Amino acid sequence: AVQLVESGGGSVQAGGSLTLSCTASGFRFGDSDMAWFRQAPGKGRVWVAGFYAGTRSKFYDDSVRGRFTITQDSTKTTVYLQMNDLKPEDTAMYYCAAPAVPITTRSSCGPRLLTDFDYWGQGTQVTVSS
Numbered sequence: 001a002v003q004l005v006e007s008g009g010g011s012v013q014a015g016g017s018l019t020l021s022c023t024a025s026g027f028r029f030g031d032s033d034m035a036w037f038r039q040a041p042g043k044g045r046v047w048v049a050g051f052y053a054g055t056r057s058k059f060y061d062d063s064v065r066g067r068f069t070i071t072q073d074s075t076k077t078t079v080y081l082q083m084n085d086l087k088p089e090d091t092a093m094y095y096c097a098a099p100a101v102p103i104t105t106r107s108s109c110g111p112r113l114l115t116d117f118d119y120w121g122q123g124t125q126v127t128v129s130s
Contacts, residue, residue, distance in 0.1 A: 003026055006094060007124055010127070022079045033116070034098050038092035038093065038126075048081070053102060059110025064083075094126055095120055097117035099117050
């Protein structure tokens with residue numbers, strides 16, 4: 001069975017950094033599209049960043065571009081979200097996600113549709129204080 005497990009969340013002050021991890025079992029991120037989403041209290045789940053399988057390109061929402069970076073480990077079973085210069089508006093539960101089948105329509109803006117993703121982790125909380 002496919003399982004995604006996030007870790008690395010915590011509480012930091014504005015300007016600080018955190019690195020989130022998403023570890024997969026049952027498949028490899030190297031063979032899969034993947035994305036990070038976040039959900040702030042009282043708000044919907046929104047896309048943060050992601051990539052398509054078999055490509056080197058990473059995509060980022062405008063709100064995090066230049067501050068967040070996606071990387072993978074050499075085994076392609078763990079994906080990281082390095083978050084620098086954190087802001088209070090980054091406070092949210094962060095989720096990693098993967099689709100059950102490859103996304104067929106690749107957007108120039110990246111894999112950002114919630115409905116494309118079938119597997120979700122349990123989330124990891126990030127809290128940024130001012």
